[in-house]
Amino acid sequence: MGKLLVVGTVAFDAIETPFGKTDKILGGAATYIALAAKNVAAIDTAVVSVVGSDFPEAHLQLFRDRDVNISGLEIVPDGKTFFWSGKYHNDLNVRDTLATELNVLADFKPVVPQDYQDADIVMLGNLHPGVQLSVIEQMTKKPKLIVLDTMNFWMDHTLDLLMDVIKKVDVITINDEEARQLSGEYSLVKAAAKIHEMGPAYVVIKKGEHGALLFHDKQVFFAPALPLEEVFDPTGAGDSFAGGFVGYLAQSENISFENMKNAVIHGSNIASFCVEKFGTERLIDLDQEVLKDRLKQFIALTQFNIDLA
Amino acid sequence: MGKLLVVGTVAFDAIETPFGKTDKILGGAATYIALAAKNVAAIDTAVVSVVGSDFPEAHLQLFRDRDVNISGLEIVPDGKTFFWSGKYHNDLNVRDTLATELNVLADFKPVVPQDYQDADIVMLGNLHPGVQLSVIEQMTKKPKLIVLDTMNFWMDHTLDLLMDVIKKVDVITINDEEARQLSGEYSLVKAAAKIHEMGPAYVVIKKGEHGALLFHDKQVFFAPALPLEEVFDPTGAGDSFAGGFVGYLAQSENISFENMKNAVIHGSNIASFCVEKFGTERLIDLDQEVLKDRLKQFIALTQFNIDLA
Secondary structure, eight states, X not given: OOEEEEEOOOEEEEEEETTEEOSSEEEOHHHHHHHHHHHHOOOEXXXXXEEETTSOHHHHHHHHHTTEEEEEEEEETTOOOOXXXXXXXXXXTOEEEEEEEOGGGGGOOOOOOGGGTTOSEEEEOSSXXXXXXXXXXXXXXXXXXXXXXXXXXXXXXXXXXXXHHHHHOSEEEEXXXXXXXXXXXXXXXXHHHHHHHHSOSEEEEEOGGGOEEEEETTEEEEEOOOOOXXXXXXXXXXXXXXXXXXXXHHHHTOOSHHHHHHHHHHHHHHHHHHTTSSTTTTTTSOOHHHHHHHHHHHHHHHOOOOOOO | OOEEEEEOOOEEEEEEETTXXXXXXXXXXXXXXXXXXXXXXXXXXXXXXXXXXXXXXXXXXXXXXXXXXXXXXXXXXXXXXXXXXXXXXXXXXXXXXXXXXXXGGGGOOOOOOGGGTTOSEEEEXXXXXXXXXXXXXXXXXXXXXXXXXXXXXXHHHOHHHHHHHHHHOSEEEEEHHHHHHHHSOSSHHHHHHHHHHHSOSEEEEEOGGGOEEEEETTEEEXXXXXXXXXXXXXXXXXXXXHHHXXXXXXXXXXXXXXXXXXXXXXXXXXXXXXXXXXXXXXXXXXXXXXXXHHHHHHHHHHOOOOOOO
8 A cells, every 4th residue: 555645735715606605714735635535545645734823723633533644734833824715707617816825835844754755656736846846855765656736827937946846757737728838739639748748757637627638658548527517616626636646546556557547537536526515525524435436427427338349 | 220311501611720721612511410420330321401503513423422312412503502601710619600601501491302201310410490390390200319410590590490399309419508508507417407308318518629428317428529639620520420420320220328328439539530631521531440440549548447346
């Protein structure tokens, strides 16, 4: 059974969707990734992140209850936790950021706990590429797989540093617009080919409700999003996808392209739950039978039987 | 082996894309449907449509060479063939219609040849719902399957008549925006459920480069579009999809939901060729080995192996 190290934000989010709004709730990339990974697989998982002294004990306990190691979660005395606030349009693919308060994240120096410096899989959730790079450099054993998630903000502001990170990772997950921005190619096939050349052997392009593409050499795999009656809150869907992806890979200890196909389906599966309620609400009350039933839906959704003999 | 009857436009198209432009070339829904169907299956196929005396003999011969029965293709003496002209943006999902000249289509009264009044599958390509209705009424034997393609224009201008047609068909294929317009629902799952209630037991929602969804009762199947390096000309992709879908169903004589999954893949496969060149160019030079190779790509693209035991 593999060991998973997750770095990323642990945050307060305030979210408004056409269906309602929340006060400050638990959010952040590392939160979604770890919770999603733990739903998909009972793997040894640690989070490296930072919060302020305003971060409630109940949230810390939520991680502990799910057996997520938070020895690498720094708590800054008198610091304030990173805060993000956003409002989604009726078309949930469009959102406005209302507030971004970096707070303790501004000076964050990640420290990887000693017993995770040999993690099998390192998942670099979306945050400053300098932090991501520091985590890679603290690994004493070369990880079997390093997975990077990032976004356009870092392409706009810290591209050189981001490119240094991209060079060092095996898998990158970004959305379609970001893939186009990073590569300068409109066609996602061409974009993936260019991003390959930057370093990652595997490129995952997330298309939200339109699913996700996994590229490797000349090969490509596609996982649809599950068609849902209603998406309630898309926040964290991409991070949940990444969490399910690495969780499954860590558990199966098989990083072949064929097994990554399965990992992408597990990622899509857990993401389909994430969007059903606000924030992490759905990820913290899931049981294995429900997850498995929905995997069956993914099989029915995508598998066919054309005989080419 | 089933018999296929296709009604729809046979037209001249003038197309401009970011990659080039054409003079008046062969186009029209029935043209794409018949050519696609014939590529997918060597089924007995007839086209009911109308052209003017300006329609070249070479185009008629193109149908005959591919063994498409055109005894129901009326040629109006001194009439002019339906003409459509359009220009695609750099984002090929957006196009402007530059000209639509109905010409002989304005007074078209379709006549179904006697030996196709018992066709197994009737494919109603996109045109006036009155023409579609007339074709249904001329069938002397209840077809095993009636498939309808339509578009927003008819929803805007002849909704009552269109609803009469929708009531009588087994399958409807429309794009995502049209499904939303027809149903008043944004969620495609909800839209499909409402359209079911209007008549069709099967609802196919086409999402262009984002693939197609097939709904039936509570079941849903998804076929991605093949990720291509470049889409050259999207004209006819939806019609080719429909042609591949009905061609495969006519050949296999199996209209179960499970087999419709295969049909949707065959439709996506032939559509992936259509967009590689202008107009019908790619559909008229395809060989079976090439088609089969790409089906293998669809299998690699979508099939995974998660063991739920």
